[in-house]
Amino acid sequence: MGGLQxxxxxxxxxxxFAAAEVRRRPELRGTPVIVAGRPEGRSVVSSATYEARRFGVHSGMSLGEALARCPNAVVLPVDGAYYRTLADAFRAIIFRLSSVVEVLSIDEACFEVGVQENWMRELWELGQRLRQAVRDELGLTVTVGAGANRTVAKIAADHAKPDGLLVVPQGAEARFLAPLPVEAMPGIGPRTAAELRGYGIRRLGDLASAPISVLRLVFGRRCEEMRERARGIDRQPIRPEPREPKSIGQERTFARDLFAPKELADATAQLAAAVTRRARAEGYQAQTVSVKVRFRDFTTLTRQRRLDTPTADEATVAAVAYALIERLVRDERRPVRLLGVRLSGLRPLAVQLALFDTQTARRLLALHALDRLAARWGERPVHVPPSVLAHSLLRPAEPPRPPWLEG
Ligand SMILES: [Mg+2]
Known part of the structure; x- marks a missing residue:
């Protein structure tokens, strides 16, 4: 028994993105689906299902060309807020498996784990657990690669795509890489690959044994590192990011100073709606709610309250914020010229979804669906008198079942 490896x-x-769309439109399962964005006014494929890829569609291709290749594809617009919510839930699952996680992109992460005794069995089981959790909790498939370092793990995942799992045995890194084309190595694009082929270097095995003088012509100062990586040696560490400690706030200066409780409550509710909508769009919930009140004479006071459970629910935030504001106004007895509401102690919304608190999760998902409607049709009106705030804090309204909340 060695130590932890x-x-x-x-x-x-x-x-x-395409799989996320199919997830909420199950009737599209098994069909070619293209998600297209318009980065510069020109529609470009940002993601395509494997059914569309079979026709030669790939991301980065113009939508016109994609439809020429695959005329029957269903084309859908990018819905960033929805993908971010899923991506946060994906990361939350990974954080259950490891605390040393580097997020590489919206849908990709690498992380470190310890192996006790049996490299193949333990990594295989961990990979299966991750894939099962993503399937059960998100309704998506994920491909997992595992190995001695990040290069090997990444290439293993690329190799196993889609919906696969590949564990590279310890000590077999060079043997795994040798037969693969040089383009399999992250950082070697088509141009570099063509240059390498000019020197007779086609496979990673060729790269692993190429003379350094030749590799220097292609890679410059990175020549040693690239040859090492082709040999399955990679010392790049995982760089875990600090979980973002930012806050989300909004303030409003009124055209006319406010004093009546109804006016203050309405203004608070609107600010709470705005900040929670942003928090949900960015995939966060907040542990702390702060308020800022500036009175007619410019005296400015702030108060904050730490919540028992983090929330992204606008009624909850409005109720907490209003209670703080109401007390300040009652004590100061002066009209108010500015109000602000701020959320801090932000954490991924997904953590709460993963707790299977279905009622809260449903309410948040419904709010998220409303956010998407609002983004499309404009703001929805928010007028919530304090009595309703107190009521909704106790009993969240039963929202309509959002279309993408599957059983
Ligand atoms: Mg991907």
Whole structure:
């Protein structure tokens, strides 16, 4: 029995945006689906299901060309807020498996795990657990690669796509890489690959044994590192990011100073709606609610309250904020020229969804669906008198079942 050995796992959601669309439109399962964005006024494929890829569609291609290749594809617009919510839930699952996680993109992360005794069995089981959790909790598929370092784990994941799992045995890194084309190595694009082929270097095995003088012509100062990586040696560490400690706030200066409780409550509710909508769009809930009140004479006071449970629910935030504001106004007995509401102690919304608190989760998902409608049709009116705030704090309204909340 040796000590704990370090392994790296690379997880990459399959055809993420397109799969996310199929997830909420099950009738599209098994059909070619293209998600297209308009980065510069020109529609470009940002994701496509494997059914569309079979026709030669790939991301980055113009939508016109994609439809020429695959005329029957269903084309859907990018819905960033929805994908971010899923991506946060994906990361929350990964954080249950490791605390050393590097997020590489919206749908890709690598992380470090310890292996006790049996490299293949333990990594295989961990990979299966991750894939099962993503399937059960998100309704998506993820491909997982595992190995001795990040290069090997990443290439293993690429190799196993889609919906696959590949564990590279310890000590077999060079043997795994040798037969793969040089383009399999992250950082080697088509141009570099063509240059390498000019020197007779086609496979990673060729790269692993190429003379350094030749590799220097292609890679410059990175020549040693690239040859080492082709040999399955990679010392790049996982760089865990600090979980973002930012806050989300909004303030409003009124055209006419406010004093009546109804006016203050309405203004508070609107600010609470705005900040919670932003928090949900960015995939966060807040542990702390702060308020700022500026009175007619410019005296400015702030108060904050730490919540028992983090929330992204606008009624909860409005109720807490209003209670703080009401007390300040009652004590100061002066009209108010500015109000602000701020959320801090932000954490991923997904953590709460993962707790299977279904009622809260449903309410948040319904709010998220309303956010998407609002983004499309404009703001929805928010007028919530304090009595309703107190009521909704106790008993969240039963929202309509959002279309993408599957059983
Ligand atoms: Mg992916």
């Amino acid at each position: 370090r392994a790296v796992v690379h997880a990459d959601l399959d055809a993420f």
